[in-house]
Amino acid sequence: MGTGRRLAGAMAAAAAFALVAPANAALPTAPNRELNFLHVGSPNPANGLPQVVDTRGREVLLKGVNVDGIVDYWDADASHPPPPSSLKPPYPNDPAAYSNGRCPPDDPRVEGVMVCDFDFDQMRPLGYDAIRLNLSWSLLEPQPGKIDRQYIDRIAQIVGWARRAGIYVVLDMHQDAWSKYVYTRGDVCAGDFQAIRGYDGAPLWASQHTMPACALHGVRELDPAVAEDFQKFWADAPAPDGVGLQEHYTNVLIALAQRFRGDPTVAGYELMNEPQPGFNAAPEESDATELFPYWGKAVNAGFRQLFFVEPNVERNVTDQSEISAPWSTYSSYRNVVYAPHIYTGVFTADQEVASRRFMPNDGGYRSAISDAKALGLPLWVGEFGNNPQDDDTILRTHYTLQDKYLLGGTLWLWKENANDVNGSVFWGVYGKPFGRGTPQPKRILITSRATPMAADGTLDSVHYGAGSGDFDIRADSASPVSCGDLSRATVLFVPPAVTAPVVAEGASIDVFSRAGAREVYVYPYGGPYRLYSGQPGDVTGPRCPPKTSAAPPIPLPKPHGCILTKxxxxxxxxxxxxxxxxxxxxxxxxxxxxxxxxxxxxxxxxxxxxxxxxxxxxxxxxxxxxxxxxxxxxxxxx
The missing domain is CATH 2.60.40.10 (Immunoglobulins)
Known part of the structure; x- marks a missing residue:
């Protein structure tokens, strides 16, 4: 069979994972995945970066997708913009609307797609072990000092679904161009400035501005009204109640942390999506003078879980290092992760200005690693992605580089009606029609990968060939893990597209099925160990002996003649x-x-x-x- 036919066959197998009987029906079903509180551990010698680890000391990469179905997106006619006070949330926020398997009808006018319980049943067989759940300040604090407990209940409902599926959640305080309430309405946009719609983020009371809402060349981040509102935030200007904007924002974070402090499903909190400088600091100075001083102040308010911090959005365009001071300059809180976005060839200057791709395809990763080392923090890519027509080039490159550098991250996006910057396409793993949506075969082939979900010891290297199904994962364990000890085992996900036997060196394994995929629990003997896709004639193993296996293949009693029926x-x-x-x-x-x-x-x-x-x-x-x-x-x- 030729290469093209093999690739097509693998894509078809990946897309059909939910439509056919599991390929590994004879295997025992996979155990419920244990989610532990995560923290920052020691540097990994292979990449020189501190690692995120669980309470058992296993490295956890956190690989998955962004989920935006509870964002307070713009939902109005931009050609006839209504008064800001008439803008409403695009989705129901009452958890009862989603209980008992219900899912309200999709509104195709809205960028995002509502999150329902079946989403996690769709994610888990793909091997995603993390989502970045995008939230809106406008829904968390619709009036100054008034936290909307129903919206937090809705967040908790989604966290509960994720817990059931064994998927970590990063709660991301999302914004794009400050707020849905900053848009052209009665403003005169002259010259190269164009009328602009609203997006998402801050509440109306925190989105007042005197500058016109007009975007230079239509780029939403180059809007003087947006810059004005960011400047007010970095200056901690008073809200209508006289309390500083930063204090309001921090209190929202505290409200989230109080609700989820005892839940290890919540890996942590991202302080702000794609923050922008205001007027007072040059973009290259904004991180050191505005963003990171506030990040440090916010995390010092007393938290338990991880915090994820971003540089200013300019980095998405330049792919350049911007960090010069260690994190300890801003805070003594250790459980912090550097979480930039990498959009090389999509939003970088070469593509945005010249409509060509000539910046190095690994430039964003190399500069992000440099920044993370300067900060002394782990590196996690909060967003990356591209138009699906570039999946064979850009998207494959992202995953290859993340494997090379032993990084995790969340793809933009899980489900989407239309992309926010180009409404003629969508970037989702699933496409229309929604509710459940339609799986996109190539995206599933590339994103559903053989990968370690938790690794005992230290990861040395990860390789996976989407299409070929070849994988090779190497690590080093400090001490033996006994067969059947699920809490300390390395957990390897193997997607349905991979049919080769799983071969281990330096370890024994138990193999389980999850909706057609395989999950392999690996018990290292101590020292170097390896997991790889076998060749024809190889046998999965070595398996744990029945007496110590987590799922022993012990037969029922063998009859000797007929049996008494009483x-x-x-x-x-x-x-x-x-x-x-x-x-x-x-x-x-x-x-x-x-x-x-x-x-x-x-x-x-x-x-x-x-x-x-x-x-x-x-x-x-x-x-x-x-x-x-x-x-x-x-x-x-x-």
């Missing part, structure tokens, strides 16, 4: 480090018993079929959510 006792062999909490028995496909308990050790079946053959199936569920199925045929005595 009762049959079946002993349950619980996996190491786990308990059996539920057992279901079927005879010829009909359920005959369900038993629940804290630590089940046996079940007894009564009144079995007499004088004929029948098939008994026992399904055991452990306290970690692993589902183990065992079947055998028996003949009942007359």
């Amino acid at each position: 009762s049959l006792r079946v002993s349950l062999r619980h996996p190491r480090h786990q308990r059996i909490v539920k057992v279901t028995a079927y005879i010829d496909g009909k359920r005959v018993l369900v038993k629940r308990g804290r630590h089940l050790r046996k079940v007894v079946l009564h009144h079995l079929p007499r004088g004929r053959r029948f098939r008994l199936k026992i399904v055991e569920v452990t306290n970690r959510g692993i589902r183990i199925s065992r079947s055998r045929s028996y003949r009942g005595c007359p």
Whole structure:
């Protein structure tokens, strides 16, 4: 089969993952993923950057997508703009509208697509282990000092769905061009300045301005009204109630942290999306004089989880390093991650000004690594992406470079009706029609990757070939991890497009199924270990022995002739480090018993079929959510 046909076949297999029976149906189902509080650990010698680690010390890259379905987007006719006070939220914010599997109808006029519980059922089989959930200050604090608890309840609803799927959430205080309330209405835009619609971000009471809302060459960030509002923020100008804008903003962050302080699903908080300088500081000075001093003040308010901080938005255009001082200059809070956006060849100056791509395709990553080292912080790419027509070049390059530099990040975007800067295209992994949407095969092929979701020890290298399905992951463990110890194991995701056996060196493995994908729990022996895609003739393994496996393949008792039908006792062999909490028995496909308990050790079946053959199936569920199925045929005595 030629290369083109192999690629087409892999794409088709990836897109159909939710439409066909799982390819790994014989495997036990994957355990419920344990989410731990994350913190900043030691530098990884392979890239020289501090790493994000969980409470077990495993490196966690956080790879996934942006989700914007609760952003307070502009939803009005820009050619006939209404008064700002008449602008309404584009989606219902009452959690009841989304309960019990409900999902309100999509509004195709709005950029984003509402987040519903089925979104996480769609994400998890793709191997995404993190979302960057975009929030709006305008909905969190619609009036000065008045926190909207219903909106926070809606955020908590989404966090709960993510917890069920084993996906971390970064709560991102999102804004674009300051606010939906900054737009051309009655302003005279002269020369190269053009009328502009609103976008998203701050509430109306924090979006007052005297400068005209007109964008130079139509670029929303080059709007004097937007710059005026940012300048007020960096100067901590008083809000209508006399309290500084920064104090209001920090209090919103505190309200979020109070709600989610005890929930490890929330990996952390991003302070502001794509912040801009105001009038007082040159863009190259803004980070040191405006942004980072406020970031430091905000995180010192007392928090537990990670904070993600961005440089000013100019970096998206230049791909240049802008950081000169370490993070300790601004704050002693350690759990902070540097989270720039990288849009090389999309929003960089070469494409924006000359409509050509000549800036180095790895320039954004190299400068971001330099900035992160100067700050002494981990690096995480909060946004990257492109028009889907460039997926084979730009998007593949992003993932190749993230593997090369051992980085995580979140793609822009999960689902989208239309892109905010080019309404004729959408950048989503899923496209119309919504609710559930339509999977985009090439995006799934590239983004659903063989990748470590948690790595014991230190990652040395990651390689994955989207299309070929080849992968090779190397790491080094400081101490052995015993078979069945799910909480310390390295967790490897293998997408449905990869059918090759998983081969380990320096470790034993347990292999599980999740909706057609495979999740491999890896128990290093101590020292270097490797996981790679095998060749024809290779066998998945080495597997853990049945006595120590997290999902032991122990058969039902073998009959010797017919069996007495009055009762049959079946002993349950619980996996190491786990308990059996539920057992279901079927005879010829009909359920005959369900038993629940804290630590089940046996079940007894009564009144079995007499004088004929029948098939008994026992399904055991452990306290970690692993589902183990065992079947055998028996003949009942007359």
